Amino acid sequence: MTYRSIRDPAQARLLGLVVVLFVSYLCVAIPMPVVPVYVTGRLGLGNAWAGLGVGIAFLSTIVMRGYAGHLSDRRGAKAAVGRGLAFYAGGALVSLVAGLLTQAPLTGFVVLVAGRLLLGLGESLVGVGVIAWGIGLVGSARSGTVLALVGAAIYGALAVGGPIGLVLFDRLGFVGAMAVSTLLPCLGLLAILAMTGVAPHPHAERPSFLSVMGRIWGYGLIVCLQGIGFAAIGSFFVLYFLHRHWSHAGLGFMAFGGGFVLVRLLFGHLPDRFGGLPVAIGSLAIEALGQFLIWGAHGPILALAGACLTGLGCSMIFPAMGREVVHLVQPHLRGTAMGGFTAFQDLAYGLTGPLAGLFADRAGYSGVFLIGGIAAAAGFLIAQAR
Helix, strand or coil: CCHHHHHCHHHHHHHHHHHHHHHHHHHHHCHHHHHHHHHHHHCCCCHHHHHHHHHHHHHHHHHHHHHHHHHHHHHCHHHHHHHHHHHHHHHHHHHHHHCCCCCCHHHHHHHHHHHHHHHHHHHHHHHHHHHHHHHHHHCHHHHHHHHHHHHHHHHHHHHHHHHHHHHHHHHHHHHHHHHHHHHHHHHHHHHHCCCCCCCCCCCCCCCCHHHHHHHHHHHHHHHHHHHHHHHHHHHHHHHHHHHHCCCCCCHHHHHHHHHHHHHHHHHCCHHHHHCHHHHHHHHHHHHHHHHHHHHCCCCHHHHHHHHHHHHHHHCCHHHHHHHHHHCCCCHHHHHHHHHHHHHHHHHHHHHHHHHHHHHHHHHCCHHHHHHHHHHHHHHHHHHHHC
16 A cells, blocks of 8 residues: 555555454454354354354354345445444353353353354454445445455454454453453444535435346355355364374464465455456465365475465456446445355355364364365356356
8 A cells, every 4th residue: 555545545444344344343353253152162063063153153244245235235234234334242251151151051142142143143244344435435446455454454354353362362261352352343333423424315215136147156155165165164174183193273263264364465455456267266266275285284394384375366256247246336335245245255164164063073173174175166157157
């Protein structure tokens, strides 16, 4: 980012929005490695339950994506983000209550799921709202850059939030980790009060949500297949390391997130310059390589290298395909289109956890990453054919 671009008022507001997103998204990142360890360790439940505890948050976002896009288009992106941050705080607070119920594991898990559902509802509103807000600030010609910055904030939060979550869990317990997660979106709510929103389109004529989905589903499918690799790391990388008796499990999130953010910051302009499909094709090949490397790793260094490669590969697929989606629809439908588009990623994140958990119970944790590699390779072939 150049000094000249920072002096641009719209660009400066975009950067401020990205900072708010980073801080707030830590409430999603901190529980990612903590929930599986808590469910399998403190509650004594199996891997499928652990995967469900992580994945249910992403499944719940699907329910709200259409509403989030509709709210963003009609009431304004700022309204969507504000409601989403409130759901973030509520979800973390309910999860905190679950941490007090270790003597009743099933009850504790049910309460945890309720908190994760609320967190997922917040994710839907915040994700769609921030993207629509950012594109409204700087224009559709820089939509790829907006998506790259938004992703850098999200996965940057994941990179540092994972290790932070494990440290908090070790020193303060699950309740302490959830208390910190409750505070962060409250700070985000305070920050956006003074920020300028973008004009909504309350009276524009709109086709049905299914009609919009019909235009974008091909790009969404590619993002769905890409998301399986990330979900595998988010749900099972720590458990994979613990099962192998390897140290530094939290570094997997840092390796993934570091690779992800590095590519976003250095090459976030590529979709706007060269188009989305060429960028996605190269990225999917790298992600597949990273997943296969984790699958076949005989030591922690190779597994961490695979996590880093997965992050490098995953990084540009969403903004590359999102750029194509933005250019398929009129301005007053961007929120709706991005809501439908991101639902494909939610589907990958939501289903991978519980299904891969069942698979891990039968075939071991390494097989989960084999599935992630096959999914990325399938996305590569689909992108090549478009």
